[in-house]
Amino acid sequence: xxxxxxxxxxxxxxxxxxKLDTSTSPELAADLxxxxxxGAENLLxxxxxxxxxxxxxxxxxxxxxxxxxxxxNMKVMHTNDMVQTAFILTGQGELLxxx
Numbered sequence: 083x084x085x086x087x088x089x090x091x092x093x094x095x096x097x098x099x100x101k102l103d104t105s106t107s108p109e110l111a112a113d114l115x116x117x118x119x120x121g122a123e124n125l126l127x128x129x130x131x132x133x134x135x136x137x138x139x140x141x142x143x144x145x146x147x148x149x150x151x152x153x154x155n156m157k158v159m160h161t162n163d164m165v166q167t168a169f170i171l172t173g174q175g176e177l178l179x180x181x
Contacts, residue, residue: 084131085113087120094122099131102139110142119149130160135168143177 083100102110119125125146129135147156157179161169169175 083109085110087117089120089122092122093124093126094119095126095128097128097131101134101136102132102142103134103136104138107136107138107142110139111145114142114146114149119146123151123155125150125156127156127158128160129158129162129165132165133162135165137172140168140172140174143174 083098083102083106086097086099088095088097098110100106127143143156143158147153150156156177158169158177159179161178166178169178
């Protein structure tokens with residue numbers, strides 16, 4: 083998995099490439115622990131290159147959401163059908179935006 087960060091004003095965009103699962107979620111968790119949110123108030127995930135997400139991946143996203151002052155300031159964009167279905171089936175569909 084590749085993690086790419088870009089800070090735009092008060093929005094941190096994190097793009098993931100590959101799979102976010104049991105074997106890669108510790109890498110993302112370590113990245114979030116080490117770098118935090120860089121002072122951002124909004125967190126935007128770009129999943130245009132993310133092929134798959136597991137429950138371990140969702141767990142790391144929830145940890146990231148808890149780093150925000152307002153959990154509603156986290157959104158996910160550009161999901162493929164499989165990832166989008168996983169969000170909807172886990173009750174996390176409100177995080178999805180179409181950009």
